[in-house]
Amino acid sequence: MDLLQGLKKGNKRAAAKLITMIENRTEGYQDVLKEIHKSSGKAYVIGITGPPGAGKSTLTDKLVKEIRKQDKKVAIIAIDPTSPFSGGSILGDRIRMNDLSLDPGVFIRSMGTRGHLGGLSVATKSAIKILDVYGAEYIFVETVGVGQSEIEIVKSADTTVMVMVPGLGDDIQAIKAGIMEIGDVFVINKADRDGANRTRAEIEMMLDFSNSEFKPAVKMAVAVDGKGINDIIDEIERHKEYLIKTDKYHHNRVTSAREEIVEIIKENITDKIFNDHLISSQLAELTQKVVKREIDPYTAGFNILKSIKL
Amino acid sequence: MDRPIRVLVSKPGLDGHDRGAKVIARALRDAGMEVIYTGLRQTPEQIVNAAIQEDVDVIATSILSGAHGTLLPKIAELLKEQGAEDILFIGGGVIPDEDIPELIESGVKAIFTPGTPTSETVEFIVNNVRK
Structure with missing residues (x-):
């Protein structure tokens, strides 16, 4: 149980090894999860989801850099697809997060879906717990590039950020069920491209029909130039405050535990x-x-x- | 399910040619490995930090700039500092034959020069990775 000791002290190597253990379901992994449960539940989990190429990794990189200015410890779990044929994968989210790999307050872990559908990997939930106990105050979970129904992230994240780009489809795409219903914050990334305003108008119209208490905002961003990042962080904060004020935060955790x-x-x-x-x-x-x-x-x-x- | 071998594929140094690294990444993927691809212009510190956080079994570096004599031993040294010498560290690229013994001496486990079939690299990894 050396690794567990290390994990509780915030040792990166221990956290990394324990995630591997859980991912591979190495003998004894359930004991680890049993052991750490009590100390988990402190981190705030932010899901970043959206279609492939929308800029999820770049946006995550910028959001994390901004949050790091408050000197909070951050972890990132970045998920990419595993090949259904060879079982192999190329996990390329780190390419956009190179500066962060030198920041001692940031821990980045890439995971392959390993046959799991829904946008996450089987071990994502457990990895979140490990990074929580490791001491991350914010955990970003970047899903695989999603299509229309990979909505599993909502079950793991406190706030889900839906990253869209202009020109992916007409307004019918926006009112379809599924992925469009899960965002707590909507971001139109690459907003310097044609059609950004139109995409925003379509999403806003869709959101206008919604009866839910919390009305998500639609924010414009050009993540690669760092534009719009602070706005998005403010929106995440606004959602967080809403969750806490209405006790939804607790309610969501009950649902998720069940x-x-x-x-x-x-x-x-x-x-x-x-x-x-x-x-x-x-x-x-x-x-x-x-x-x-x-x-x-x-x-x-x-x-x-x-x-x-x- | 057998656990997949995790490999960090990385390009240390300043040359901007990543075709070789991408070819190898793809070959390892097709061999059923989980490849973490970090892209161009990595410092030895970035590579070792990533390797630790990703808990990889293998670090595969591709280098064409001629700086292998400085960068690869530096990576090996950082791995030792972290107590992570059990990670299989290999290199590839345009590396003159006469430079290889020194690199192996410094802790690189194998060097693959141009013309090596990818299957050879895959086989080396499978046979030498920590069990």
Whole structure:
């Protein structure tokens, strides 16, 4: 448990090794997660999401530099896709964050999705906990470039920043369900390009229809030149204040804790059921009957359910 | 699932030619490795900091500027300082044969010069990475 000691003291090597352990599900990883849970829950988690090439990494780089001026310790988890064919990946988010790699108050970790859909990797939630215990006051989670339905980030982040760029589609894209509904702060990046105002108007119109208490603002930015960064930070702060004032902050954490428990149950219950010999043989037998059309899959399924003892 | 080997692919120094680094990054990806690509003009400090935070198994550097005699031993030295010599450190690029022994002496585990098939580099990594 040397690593845990190191982690609590803010040792980078220990944090890095523990994230690897959890990512690889190395024996004992659950003990680590059990151990650190009590000390976690202090960091403020900011999700950065948006389509590929929208400027998520560049924006994260600039936001973190600004927050570092307040001398807060920051961690970044940057997720990129894993190849479904080779299992390999090229994680390239650090390219935009080179200056930060020399800042001792910043910890950057790249993660491959490793087959997980939804915009995050399986171990992202656990990595957030580790970096929380490591002492990061702000944790930025940059998702993979998302399309229309990768909304998992909202479950992990306190504030979700949706990064858009001009010219990706018409107003129908903006009123579709899914990704457009999850932003707490909207950013039109590359706002020096044609169509930025129009994109803003479309998003604002979409937001006008919303009944939610908190009305997200749409901010213009040119991240690469550092333009609009302070505005975005102010908006993140405004959302944070709203969460705390309305007790949503607590409420969200309750939802997320419940979900975490449910996840663990789901994950282990299937293992438990299908590793049972009796059930495996019953399943094999009933499968044959289903193929021969002697019984239907529903009857087979419910027969097996009857014999499951937890 | 077998755990993927994590590799930092980086270009130390000031030359702006990253084709080789990208080719190798792609080859390692196709071999099922997780490649963290940091891009051009990295200082030895940036490379070692990134390697520690990313907890990589391998650091692969590409260098074409002729500054390998200074930069690569510096990286090896910083790794030792951090107690991270267990990271497999390799280099590639236009490096004259007569310079190689000195680099190996300093702590670089292998040097791959132009013309090396990528499969050779992949094989070296797989066989020499910490288990």
